[in-house]
Every structure is written in C-alpha cells, then in structure tokens.
Amino acid sequence: MSAELKERAARAALEVVESGMRLGIGTGSTAEPFIRALADKVLAGMRVIGVPTSQRSAKLCAELGIPLSTLEETPELDLTVDGADEIDPQLRLIKGGGGSLLREKIVAAASARMVVIADISKKVETLGAFPLPIEVDQFGLGATRRAVEKAASGLGLSGEIVLRQRSDKVFVTDGGHYILDASFGRIPDPEGLSCALHEIPGVVEHGLFIGLARQAFIASSDGVEAIVSPR
Numbered sequence: 001m002s003a004e005l006k007e008r009a010a011r012a013a014l015e016v017v018e019s020g021m022r023l024g025i026g027t028g029s030t031a032e033p034f035i036r037a038l039a040d041k042v043l044a045g046m047r048v049i050g051v052p053t054s055q056r057s058a059k060l061c062a063e064l065g066i067p068l069s070t071l072e073e074t075p076e077l078d079l080t081v082d083g084a085d086e087i088d089p090q091l092r093l094i095k096g097g098g099g100s101l102l103r104e105k106i107v108a109a110a111s112a113r114m115v116v117i118a119d120i121s122k123k124v125e126t127l128g129a130f131p132l133p134i135e136v137d138q139f140g141l142g143a144t145r146r147a148v149e150k151a152a153s154g155l156g157l158s159g160e161i162v163l164r165q166r167s168d169k170v171f172v173t174d175g176g177h178y179i180l181d182a183s184f185g186r187i188p189d190p191e192g193l194s195c196a197l198h199e200i201p202g203v204v205e206h207g208l209f210i211g212l213a214r215q216a217f218i219a220s221s222d223g224v225e226a227i228v229s230p231r
C-alpha cells in the first residue's frame with residue numbers, strides 16, 4: 001500500500017513539471033517513482049534538465065535517459081521534487097533519512113520552488129518523532145556530538161544521538177561526512193534548533209528544512225491532498 005501511495009504522490013507532482021524546466025531531483029523511495037514517471041515523459045518528448053540530489057538518484061536518472069546537469073553548469077533551477085521523512089502543517093520538514101540532506105538542501109535552495117511528495121504516514125502535527133539527521137564533519141566527531149547535546153539542552157531538548165551505521169559500517173554521505181541521528185522527540189521550535197545547530201562548526205547541515213517547501217502532495221487511500229505553504 002505504501003508503495004502505491006508513494007507512486008500516486010509522485011504522479012501528482014509530475015503534473016506541475018513543464019517542458020523546458022530545470023529540475024532538482026530528490027532521493028529516496030518516493031523520489032524513485034517520480035524519476036521513473038519523469039523518464040517516461042522524457043521518452044515521450046518532454047524536455048527537462050535534471051540536477052540529482054545524490055549519486056543514487058543520478059545513477060537511476062542516467063539509466064533511464066533523463067538528461068542531467070550540475071549546479072556548476074545550471075546554478076538556478078525552476079523546481080525541485082523530493083520526498084521527506086516528516087511534514088508539518090507549515091510545510092517544515094525533516095529530511096535526511098536516506099542520507100542526502102546536504103545536497104537536497106543545496107538543490108532545494110537553488111530552486112524557485114520545492115514540491116514535496118509523500119504518503120500520509122509522513123504528515124505530523126509537530127516535527128520530531130523521526131530522529132533528526134545531522135550531517136557532521138568526520139573531524140572532531142566527539143566534540144561536535146557534545147556541542148549538539150549542549151545546543152539541544154539549551155532549548156529543553158534531550159535524547160539519544162547515534163552515529164549512523166549501515167551494514168555494520170559507519171555511514172558516509174556523498175559529500176564524505178558522517179550523520180548523527182538525534183532522537184529529541186517533539187521539536188516545538190524548529191527555527192530555534194536550526195539556528196543553534198548552525199552555530200556549531202562541525203555541523204555541516206541538518207535535516208530541518210524550513211521555508212523551502214512551497215507545496216506538498218500527500219497521498220492517502222482517500223486520494224492526493226495538495227497542501228500549499230502558508231508563507
């Protein structure tokens with residue numbers, strides 16, 4: 001069912017893609033059906049240039065024949081379509097479950113518009129049930145983790161902060177960084193936490209996406225709900 005809902009959300013987002021667009025292309029199990037559906041359109045004659053947010057998405061796009069570019073060649077994009085781990089009513093997001101949050105945020109920020117695609121399980125009232133991914137430099141890991149704990153504590157947040165592992169190895173992002181997954185629970189002030197984390201030198205970026213998403217297509221068994229950012 002979840003795969004079917006992801007597919008529906010992905011297809012809804014395809015409706016806002018126009019020929020000639022420069023597109024940021026997201027990462028994850030919801031972005032993948034979007035990439036496949038986009039490839040069908042390209043095969044049928046739609047002209048787009050894609051800037052993928054990860055090596056994984058770049059590989060899939062290349063296999064399916066979607067023309068690709070980079071932010072060096074194409075620094076301004078019309079639209080980014082990407083998934084999310086959590087979406088709140090103000091379209092603030094937690095992202096990075098797939099480990100691509102830094103490139104996803106750079107690409108979203110370079111886009112005139114970001115559209116989020118998700119199944120209903122990602123919609124929340126308050127962010128934070130999903131552990132917040134924080135991308136950190138490998139150097140100084142212990143000190144950075146301690147600084148994250150202190151910054152969170154200053155905002156009344158606490159919880160386990162775990163170095164992400166995959167298949168018994170430390171997970172390394174496309175950019176060569178580590179990820180700390182922080183289980184703070186409810187985050188009542190995402191803006192405050194975002195600022196506090198950005199103050200820490202070893203933090204490269206975090207998975208709170210604030211003020212970036214303009215629209216979300218959220219699929220449930222009742223259909224696809226389109227939510228527009230109140231900002």
Ligand SMILES: O=C(CO)[C@H](O)[C@H](O)COP(=O)(O)O
Pocket residue numbers: 026027028029030031082083084085094095096097098099100101104
């Ligand atoms: O942020 C992401 C990757 O860094 C993904 O968009 C997010 O984890 C959602 O993934 P999925 O669509 O597989 O649930």
